[in-house]
Amino acid sequence: MPSEALNIRFPDDLVNTPHASPNDSLNLSRISFGTMESSFASPVKPSPLASLPNDPPTPPTQPYNSVRRRGASRFAPELDDKTPVPNKTSREKDLLAVSDGEDTEAAMDTPVRERKLGSLYDTPALGRAKRTRSSLGGPGATTNGKTGLKPSLRDQEDHISNLNKECFALKLKVHFLEEKLHGIRLGEDIEKTHKQNTDLKVEVKLRGRELKRLKKLLLELEDELKQTQEGGIADELKQKLEEKNAELAALKRKLDAAQSRGQSSSSAATLAALQEENDVLLARQEELEEEVHNAKALLEETNEELERMQHLLEQREADESADDRVGKGRRARYEARLEELEAQLHESAQRERELEAGIRERDQQNEMLSDLNERMKAELKEIDRRREEAHIDRSASRVEAYEEREEREALEEEVNILRDKHAATQIALEQKTTQIEALQHEKESMIMDHERMVAEIDDEWRGELLEARGRSEEFQDVLSERENELKEKAERITELEATITELHEKFEHALAHVDRERDEKDSEIESANREIERLAERVWALEEELEESIARLDEIRGDAEERERVAKEVSSTLKEKLATAKAQLTEMTAAYEQCREEILTHRTREDELARNVQDLCDELDAEREARGRTERENREQLERIEREWDEDAEKWRLEMEEKEQKWRKDRDDRDAAYRKAQAELASARTQLNQRTADLESARKSLHALESESRKLGESHTTDRFSLELELDRLRRDLARCEDDLKRARNELADKEAKVRDRESALDRLHVEHRDLATKLATQTQAKINVSEKLDSAQASLKVSEAELASQRTRISELEQRLSKDQRALLSTEHQYRDQLTERNTLLLTIYQYMDKILGVDKTPKKGTASETKPFTNFGVFHDNLITRLKALSQIQLDFDRRCKEAESRYGDKLAEVKKQLDFKWKQIDRFEASVKNLTEVKASWRRKYSAKEGELEAVKSSNTELSAQLTALKRTQHADSPTEIRALTARATIAERRATNAQNQLMQAEERMAALNERTSSSDGKWEARVKEYEMRLKAAEEKVKRERQGAKERVNELEASIRTLQRQIEHTNRRNQQLGEVLEANNAS
Structure with missing residues (x-):
């Protein structure tokens, strides 16, 4: 409807x-x-x-x-x-x-x-x-x-x-x-x-x-x-003035009587009271004058407002005479003028109410003045009573009576002034009443004009109501066309969404495959890392054993030096224990061979570990290449999807431009038809005017003929009948012309409605085009922002990686230094401890230990066994001891050389392993950057999902409103006649059909939203799992770095503590060496 x-x-x-x-x-x-x-x-x-x-x-x-x-x-x-x-x-x-x-x-x-x-x-x-x-x-x-x-x-x-x-x-x-x-x-x-x-x-x-x-x-x-x-x-004011005059006359009489009686003291008090009351009356009179002045100003404003209203009425009449042929514009101007006139009437009424309030206030003030007069009368009575009482008790002098007379004259002058002011206010009030009457007459004339204008506008509005009915039918046709176009576009959108869903499914399948492979590789990497840690621990244990052996060799070297110094004294004892020393030497050679075999086995084990590490690095490289390939494929798929979206947007823009050109052409055609219809309407109006003129002339001729027929009688009945027939024909022509005019107006209104519908549709399409352009701009801007963020993150990541590598190298150097210092300190510690223990023994046992180390058979002797003693044959003892020390030094040099070779070889391998670990850390950091990008993509999808949910809610609300309107229409309709029932049923079926269409569209939109929600939820779950996994890895790596740093700090603290203890031990050994030197010097001197 x-x-x-x-x-x-x-x-x-x-x-x-x-x-x-x-x-x-x-x-x-x-x-x-x-x-x-x-x-x-x-x-x-x-x-x-x-x-x-x-x-x-x-x-x-x-x-x-x-x-x-x-x-x-x-x-x-x-x-x-x-x-x-x-x-x-x-x-x-x-x-x-x-x-x-x-x-x-x-x-x-x-x-x-x-x-x-x-x-x-x-x-x-x-x-x-x-x-x-x-x-x-x-x-x-x-x-x-x-x-x-x-x-x-x-x-x-x-x-x-x-x-x-x-x-x-x-x-x-x-x-x-x-x-x-x-x-x-x-x-x-x-x-x-x-x-x-x-x-x-x-x-x-x-x-x-x-x-x-x-x-x-x-x-x-x-x-x-x-x-x-x-x-x-006026009567009230006159009555009040008369009362005041009577009161003043009574006061005068009383004052004369008081003067004659000589009551000066009481009259002075009375005059003072009257003076105060007179001051009060003067102040009240001034307030009344100010109020009268304000009322005059308000009247002047109302006069100005009335003049302006008269000017507007004249202008309106001129506009009416000039714009009688303009329909809609004149109606709009009339409405605007009506609103202005009503507002002005409202303002003038408000001003009148204000004036009436001022009048009421003045009435209240007059009442207050009357009350004041009554109070003054009561006071005068009280004064009379006091004066009569004072007449009995006291008498007054003539000087006081003279002063009282002067005061009475001043009071009379003031009363005369008050009378003049009262007369002026009464005149002002009369002028104000006349002005208000004039305003009332002008307002009545304005109301009459307003009623006339309202009647004219009502007639025009009733004529325009028919035109609006024709427009509504055309609106319905245009709406049906638009619904068909929207259905086609919805089908096309569903096809595009189906293709997009297929691409998303392929992409999700590929991502799932990549995730499975990545999980497998991660598990393998974890097992390899555990193996590497185990091997590292084994290498650390081997290094500790190597350090212990080196410490033992250092102890042996110290023993040899000590024995060289005391060889002269203990040569005899060493010869005796040479056999035992040879036995010990064989045992040491056997232990040395065993250590050598263990070192060889450790070397083979290290080679195997290096090979395993190399295999793991190759696997990591292969996995990284596979991951890069999958990422490139995913990126290519995304770019292909974006290109397809851009192509679709370009096609949509071209279609919109074609439709816009088509609608412009249709609008031009409608304008031409509209102008043609206007010309036809003007011609029809001219014909109508001619026909009306002919009708008026025919009517006049008919009246003339009827008057003549009355005079001539019944002989002219035939002429009269012919004239009546002609008059009926003219009436029929007039009715036909009016019908033609109505049809032309209806056609013109229909064409105008169609043109407006086309323009509104074109405006809507323009708005949609602008919306699409803004969406495209926002997406491109978001993409640029994401790329900028990625570049900045990568730059910061590179800086942090460089800093981490430098710190790691520095830590490795410090660890090497600490290990060397620790080994040296341990060797010196063992050496000085052995020296202390050996110096506590007898100097004669040194040579015997040398014999045990080198063997008795290998030590050459010069003379008898007794000559090997230092105190009997010092030269032979000295030579034998020097030869034994040289042999020991040669053995030590060979062992040191082999140890250094092994240390250099294992150090190079460890450096390579550390470099590989640094490279893996860098790869993990790059992977974390990719995870951040994926989280941003997830956030964008979530925003799109929220927008789609808002659109779905809007569609649901519109559907509920339509259903509510349908139910209300079904409840309120009344079955008055069969035609009404049929019309209502037809309208109800149309509304139900539209409702079903809207529900179908809503169901389709809900299905699309459900599919989109499922896809987004699945992708969100996957990305959340990935992000959580990467976060866990990152946390584990950070904790590992923290542990390493903490361990390094603890190691440094331990080494510093050990250095301090060794320094104290060195000082203690130095003191012991000094004591032993003193003992040796004493022995030599003796």
């Missing part, structure tokens, strides 16, 4: 008045048929409603809520406070009707000019018509400012909802009756239009009589107000 067909508003007094006549209630469905022209020249049949103008008009009971008149301002509070409300239910209904009209304007879609019609009849006379003049000060007056209890908000809301439902049902009924009216034959249509015209004329006459009665009542009330203002205020 077109929305324009429901833009019907009934008069408020017919809908909301409980006392309306039955004829008005019967004609509710016919009041909206004012769209037909009411100036038919054909005769009107008598109607049974012709007796309505003679019926007494029903007084409307709508409450006044707009501009308050000048006459009601003085007595409005009294009427509200004191007048009883005999018909409380009718007043509550009126209030609810007014609130209903204000609340349902948006639902009824009523134009502005119809909303303003109700304010024309909301005059204060409507409210005062229910009050009686006798109740202004009656005994039943109340002091509160409310006229009964108001209904609750819930009752008002229920009543408003009921009225909305009734109004909507009446609109439907009127719309269906109008459609039925268009489907009836032409003759019945003309008869109904005649009836409608007669009903409308009757209603217009009723409204005119009602307006006249209301205006008459308003003038009467204004006259009463003038009388009360002129008579009441």
